[in-house]
Amino acid sequence: AQKITQTQPGMFVQEKEAVTLDCTYDTSDQSYGLFWYKQPSSGEMIFLIYQGSYDEQNATEGRYSLNFQKARKSANLVISASQLGDSAMYFCAMRERAYGGATNKLIFGTGTLLAVQP
Amino acid sequence: DVKVTQSSRYLVKRTGEKVFLECVQDMDHENMFWYRQDPGLGLRLIYFSYDVKMKEKGDIPEGYSVSREKKERFSLILESASTNQTSMYLCASSLGRPAREQYFGPGTRLTVT
Numbered sequence: 001a002q003k004i005t006q007t008q009p010g011m012f013v014q015e016k017e018a019v020t021l022d023c024t025y026d027t028s029d030q031s032y033g034l035f036w037y038k039q040p041s042s043g044e045m046i047f048l049i050y051q052g053s054y055d056e057q058n059a060t061e062g063r064y065s066l067n068f069q070k071a072r073k074s075a076n077l078v079i080s081a082s083q084l085g086d087s088a089m090y091f092c093a094m095r096e097r098a099y100g101g102a103t104n105k106l107i108f109g110t111g112t113l114l115a116v117q118p
Numbered sequence: 119d120v121k122v123t124q125s126s127r128y129l130v131k132r133t134g135e136k137v138f139l140e141c142v143q144d145m146d147h148e149n150m151f152w153y154r155q156d157p158g159l160g161l162r163l164i165y166f167s168y169d170v171k172m173k174e175k176g177d178i179p180e181g182y183s184v185s186r187e188k189k190e191r192f193s194l195i196l197e198s199a200s201t202n203q204t205s206m207y208l209c210a211s212s213l214g215r216p217a218r219e220q221y222f223g224p225g226t227r228l229t230v231t
Contacts, residue, residue, distance in 0.1 A: 043225040107163075
């Protein structure tokens with residue numbers, strides 16, 4: 001069965017430093033997608049970054065980059081130059097393969113709570 | 119920008135009541151999803167829909183039903199609310215198959231007493 005594992009329940013980082021949030025996944029599919037979402041205390045889930053399994057380069061979006069290591073089945077999120085507004089829960093997710101005419105579902109990890117300290 | 123709205127941010131209901139949670143998206147997305155979020159469990163998929171009047175069970179459909187009569191609206195129904203359904207409920211939508219990112223609403227925090 002497909003599964004996402006986030007082993008860090010919580011992390012601290014100093015403002016302006018970089019931080020890496022870990023994510024490992026388990027799938028037997030060759031084609032899949034990996035996502036990171038941010039959830040501030042307000043509750044809304046915000047899409048950050050996407051990596052396709054066939055993408056040769058690591059995805060980047062501004063201060064966010066995804067360290068994709070396919071052989072190790074890891075998709076770690078790197079946030080550079082942390083800001084106080086980065087304090088939030090971060091979720092890693094994987095798109096499951098769809099069967100028939102159905103769309104793809106996402107499966108989520110349990111999240112990592114990041115606290116950025118001044 | 120995609121806008122996904124949910125009818126309530128906070129809701130308090132009594133055990134046994136019928137509860138309707140409404141979700142509306144304004145970007146003509148085919149796919150819509152309902153999740154519940156509980157501490158330590160992440161997001162778990164309840165139901166999803168990839169077309170009007172179509173619905174598929176997610177991982178935890180027991181105790182819930184859904185309705186999608188119009189493309190932009192996806193309703194989650196708790197036929198007889200129970201205390202173990204106290205949770206944060208998140209609606210999402212996405213475009214295409216395979217879909218890329220899902221866009222989420224602000225969530226409804228439901229308390230069943």
